[in-house]
């Protein structure tokens with residue numbers, strides 16, 4: 021069986037980033053920059069004060085000196101003149117520094133006298149409290165490089181660089197096809213032997229959390245022709261996910277159904293748990309991931325394979341879900357050849373470190389245990405038995421909004 025890392029490499033090998041589209045700045049959160057975004061001005065655009073006080077010349081601003089206040093420079097209303105020897109201009113945080121001034125005397129260090137005069141109470145250090153033009157970034161400099169995930173900090177930076185529109189990669193469209201005679205819609209009557217389709221809404225949410233646009237297709241019966249019909253004509257999608265019918269049972273017909281519309285299987289079955297029956301292939305140019313029906317297996321495959329695939333198609337370079345280190349909250353038995361992903365709760369020790377404790381039952385159909393887990397505890401293939409307190413690797417689910 022293929023290892024998880026080989027499977028990831030093969031899935032990612034043929035994925036290209038989507039094209040670019042322009043979105044309003046406010047819509048760019050959690051999108052990915054499609055080109056380098058350059059500054060359309062210097063920031064700050066001119067020398068400005070970092071404090072409320074007076075624009076002065078440091079040489080005539082020693083403790084005990086008296087200066088004449090020749091005007092005011094409120095933020096947004098620059099002073100129309102210059103600071104001459106023995107004079108100063110009243111200004112505020114963000115005010116343009118008038119010509120002639122080289123420093124700011126903060127107002128706490130000035131005693132206001134009569135006749136528009138102030139007495140300096142403390143020596144001024146030349147250059148203090150002035151934000152120099154372009155000290156943050158300069159006109160034409162790249163502020164956000166292509167491939168950067170745009171979060172609130174980048175939104176602020178792009179705005180400061182004077183852009184109202186942002187070039188981002190189009191969200192990858194991910195079609196989701198559930199297969200199985202037993203599958204019913206959430207909220208309806210459940211016939212004998214039926215089970216509610218939890219995979220489609222859960223995978224759609226995962227797709228959204230990873231930055232894609234989910235497209236839930238109608239549920240396919242256990243019928244190869246119906247699977248072929250529902251999965252056909254998806255030329256505009258970027259990825260097709262199937263859920264269920266991936267294993268070796270007589271009614272596991274996804275491969276046969278998709279084969280009728282040209283599926284070329286790249287691999288089937290990998291050395292992981294849960295998620296062993298994962299299938300990867302292509303229908304024409306459309307990449308296909310066949311996920312197991314067991315919901316926990318489908319979600320774990322989502323984190324290991326769909327998440328990096330969507331990130332890659334979105335133009336990101338940080339592809340894999342981040343790992344953290346934790347101490348084991350309980351002993352674990354030795355592992356077999358499959359990379360295991362145990363559902364685990366996470367708490368914080370008094371020293372600030374993380375403690376991950378695997379749930380005692382790890383059935384891959386148990387959704388409540390999955391929802392109660394804050395992390396997947398990763399057990400490498402052939403890991404020996406481990407004692408409580410030993411270090412382990414975890415993938416934190418809350419951090420991924422999954």
Ligand SMILES: Nc1nc2c(c(=O)[nH]1)N[C@H]1C(S)=C(S)[C@@H](COP(=O)(O)OP(=O)(O)OC[C@H]3O[C@@H](n4cnc5c(N)ncnc54)[C@H](O)[C@@H]3O)O[C@H]1N2
Pocket residue numbers: 198199200202203215216217218219220263264265266267268269272294295296297311312313314315317384385
């Ligand atoms: N003899 C073997 N049996 C199985 C093997 C094996 O290697 N040999 N692998 C097991 C593993 S591991 C998994 S995982 C499952 C995967 O099976 P399928 O992908 O074929 O999934 P189904 O049989 O269609 O369903 C499995 C399980 O999940 C329920 N299900 C299916 N779709 C949904 C859905 N959309 N929402 C909620 N629940 C769903 C379905 O009713 C089944 O209970 O195979 C093992 N068997």
Ligand code: MOO
Pocket residue numbers: 292293294295296297312314316317384
């Ligand atoms: O992938 Mo299966 O869920 O290991 O049981």
